Amino acid sequence: MEAMKILAWNCRGLTSSQAVRALLEVQKRERPDVLFLSETHLGKVKAGNLKRRLGREKFIIHESDGRSGGLLMLRNKGVVVEQLNVS
Numbered sequence: 001m002e003a004m005k006i007l008a009w010n011c012r013g014l015t016s017s018q019a020v021r022a023l024l025e026v027q028k029r030e031r032p033d034v035l036f037l038s039e040t041h042l043g044k045v046k047a048g049n050l051k052r053r054l055g056r057e058k059f060i061i062h063e064s065d066g067r068s069g070g071l072l073m074l075r076n077k078g079v080v081v082e083q084l085n086v087s
Contacts, residue, residue, distance in 0.1 A: 004079070007032035013041040013067075014050060027054060033076050040070035047072050062086045 007030055011019055014037065027035065035056070041064045042050065051059045056074040060083055064070030075081055 004034065005030065005032045006034040006036065008036040008038070010038045012039050015041050015046075020050070020053070024054070033079050034081070035072075035074045037072045037074075038070070039068075040064060040072045041067055042070050042072060050074075060086060 007026065009023070009026070011023065014020055014023065023035075023037075035054070040047070042061070043063050044061055047059055047061045047063075050072075051074055054074060057077040057079075058075050058081075060073045060081070062069075062071040071086065073081070
């Protein structure tokens with residue numbers, strides 16, 4: 001049985017290109033199966049764009065309220081996640 005790698009990061013906003021580049025670098029180095037990002041400051045459309053840029057299969061989002069908050073979980077193909085609640 002292979003271990004699953006999960007990376008959790010309080011990214012303090014993914015609206016800047018510098019933050020996105022840092023995330024791409026961490027993803028390349030660590031190769032997590034699941035990325036859990038907090039304080040994303042993203043809405044659903046921008047999260048979808050980020051998902052494609054990261055090459056992820058699916059995501060679950062709790063959109064930010066203006067310029068605060070936001071949760072985003074992205075996963076690889078083959079990783080099954082059952083969403084019970086998001087808050």
